[in-house]
Amino acid sequence: MxxxxxxxxxxxxxxxxxxxxxxxxxxxxxxxxxxxxxxxxxxxxxxxxxxxxxxxxxxxxxxxxxxxxxxxxxxxxxxxxxxxxxxxxxxxxxxxxxxxxxxxxxxxxxxxxxxxxxxxxxxxxxxxxxxxxxxxxxxxxxxxxxxxxxxxxxxxxxxxxxxxxxxxxxxxxxxxxGPYQKQNSEGGVISIFINKKLMNKPLKVYGSGKQTRDFxxxxxxxxxxxxxxxxxxxxxxxxxxxxxSDISITDLAKMIAGEDGSIKYIPHIHPQSEIKKLLCxxxxxxxxxxxxxxVSLAEGITKTEEFLKNKLLLEGI
Missing domain, CATH: 3.40.50.720 (NAD(P)-binding Rossmann-like Domain)
Incomplete structure (x- = not known):
């Protein structure tokens, strides 16, 4: 076609x-x-x-x-x-x-x-x-x-x-x-979190982190x-x-950061537009x-992290 x-x-x-x-x-x-x-x-x-x-x-x-x-x-x-x-x-x-x-x-x-x-x-x-x-x-x-x-x-x-x-x-x-998602887009929380982890920076969670998403x-x-x-x-x-299945943003951050990772809570940039629970x-x-x-969430996170690791290597970071 x-x-x-x-x-x-x-x-x-x-x-x-x-x-x-x-x-x-x-x-x-x-x-x-x-x-x-x-x-x-x-x-x-x-x-x-x-x-x-x-x-x-x-x-x-x-x-x-x-x-x-x-x-x-x-x-x-x-x-x-x-x-x-x-x-x-x-x-x-x-x-x-x-x-x-x-x-x-x-x-x-x-x-x-x-x-x-x-x-x-x-x-x-x-x-x-x-x-x-x-x-x-x-x-x-x-x-x-x-x-x-x-x-x-x-x-x-x-x-x-x-x-x-x-x-x-x-x-x-x-x-x-997943792979190719931008790391500065507000909707790309998984890519953002993984990128912060790879750069040894705190994972920033907007608001309470209790809001859930279906990934x-x-x-x-x-x-x-x-x-x-x-x-x-x-x-x-x-x-x-x-x-x-849905997961809270706090639990997602913990899942990606691991035991040694750092999580930082910051004020929400647009709390009036936040949907508290998204489950499909x-x-x-x-x-x-x-x-x-x-593809399960755990498997998808692993695939995305591998992609971002390779991207950082190619960029010499």
């Missing part, structure tokens, strides 16, 4: 692209590189002739019109402004990228009848109320402009499904981590995203993906896609 991945040089996008080229598709990547690097896809460009990179923005309509002459079968839309604090400081930029940019892509997909797979976020939810976890029917409560923009993008996409019959799928993965290893996330695009059973649906219920994804996560 001909497949477009927006945000394809980003953390999750890079792994989605990897899966798609392993399946021998023609893959176009659209990314403005504002929050990513060409280094993430360098190995693919060297070894795989069916990958095409375009530097540009989803807010650039003439560029999108030219790009969509390639007649894509699927558009995996991962490009977004993803930083919560940035969205609080400058909501206009987040709105323009995550809402208007999404609308621009939907219009192109509508005219070319391209399946649209929209990467949303677990941040649209309110806190988990029990150990059953958060299902797709759980109440939403966007506590930041980022979450609100993602929720608006979801509703726009679903409106194109109902109004025009455009094949649309909405994905809400929980806290994804999903990036290859499991990428398999979920790609499978959702392949299947017609996902059309018109919202699907969660997570491990089904992925039963619908399991039923619809026969998908289940394969």
């Amino acid at each position: 001909n497949i477009l991945v927006t945000g394809g040089t980003g953390f999750i996008g890079r792994w989605v692209v990897k899966r798609l080229i392993e399946d021998n598709h023609n893959v176009w990547i659209l990314d403005n590189l504002s929050n990513s690097s060409m280094d993430n896809i360098k190995e693919f460009q060297v070894n795989y002739p069916k990958i095409f990179f375009i530097k540009g923005s989803i807010t650039n309509l003439p560029l999108l019109e030219t790009l969509f002459t390639n007649k894509f079968d699927i558009c995996y839309h991962l490009a977004a402004s993803i930083n919560v604090q940035d969205s609080i400081d400058n909501p206009k930029t987040t709105f323009e990228n995550d809402v208007i940019g999404t609308f621009n892509l939907l219009e192109q997909c509508r005219h070319s009848n391209t399946k649209f797979v929209y990467m949303s976020t677990c941040m649209v939810y309110s806190r988990a109320l029990d150990e059953e976890g958060i299902s797709e029917n759980h109440s939403t409560c966007p506590t930041s402009p980022y979450a609100a923009a993602k929720l608006a993008g979801e509703q726009l996409a679903l409106s194109f499904y109902y109004a025009y019959g455009l094949p649309v799928t909405i994905l809400r993965p929980f806290n994804t981590y 999903l290893y990036v290859t499991d996330c990428a398999n979920f995203v790609v499978a959702a695009g392949y299947s017609s059973r996902t059309e018109g649906k919202v699907l969660n993906a997570g491990s089904g 219920n992925s039963k619908l994804a399991e039923k619809t896609l026969c998908w289940k996560p394969e």
